[in-house]
Amino acid sequence: KADFAMFLAKENGKNNYEFYNEELNQQLKRRMIIESYLHKAIENNEFSIHYQPQFNIRSFDMTGAEALLRWDCELGKIPPDEFISIAEETGLIIPIGEWVLRQACKDIHQFKEHGLKAFPISVNISTRQLMTPNFIERVRAIITEEKVDAKLITLEITESAFLYYEDAKDNISELKKLGVRISLDDFGIGYSSLSMIRNIEIDELKIDRSFLHDSITNERVYSLLDTIIQIGKKLDTKVIVEGIETEEQIGMLSNYHVYGQGYVYSKPIALDQLFKWYKRTFEKAKSI
Ligand code: C2E
């Protein structure tokens, strides 16, 4: 009986190995194809930005939006979770990231042309970008060339930046001197959340959506969410909760003075749709 089980395990192992190998080959192939298309994506005009609005949880006023990169090429629509890591590994994230920042700056002006007030936009920055020697100069150049008030730009960085803590710290203070705001994305799921905010004045914490999702059913997670929000308050840091999907979650969060972003309000949308959202907030403000 034991022999038979061993025989089965061996057979299985072999099959798994072959299957695994085949799967790995397919993944490598897809990666290489994506990489070759990614090299031409900017010149082929294949990128666009979708914006996901952010709201004051209590007043429902729209307070800003996050720029999320979209790529539509001959292969179809490739999600950022798939192509951003390839862009990071190949260094293509440098020109791509500059493209996103510049486009976001141009879009800010469109709000003024529509007669709307200044509009704050958040742009995701990869650690690889942050650690590039001339990154701060490039950000300064783009903001100046596009004539955008630095206060309107928030750069979202992730905790992985802090694997390179000393350099990241200096770069972040330089960025803050330019006047841009700094947000810590996916806060709470990295290694070093607390040591990071200990020494750097971060303007905003974006609490990772996993804390929200589990907090309705799990008391411990709720306590953590509550504590993270209090930390943000005590440090005088704006707190945004990511991935709000239900009215119930909005209800729970309205106990706090926080901001929110998520499908319950809106998915990431094209710029002209965003105008409509913002007009509502704007008109509400005028009518008071
Ligand atoms: P992120 O910065 O944490 O952005 C939030 C992601 O959560 C977005 O996915 C957004 O569509 C999604 N999301 C928003 N609300 C909800 C919700 O209620 N439920 C759920 N399940 N998801 C929600 P997206 O657009 O696919 O982007 C994925 C990640 O790719 C981003 O995560 C960001 O890390 C990266 N990314 C996107 N654009 C850029 C970019 O221009 N530059 C860099 N470096 N990274 C980018």
Ligand code: MG
């Ligand atoms: Mg983000």
Ligand code: MG
């Ligand atoms: Mg991010």
Ligand code: MG
């Ligand atoms: Mg996030």
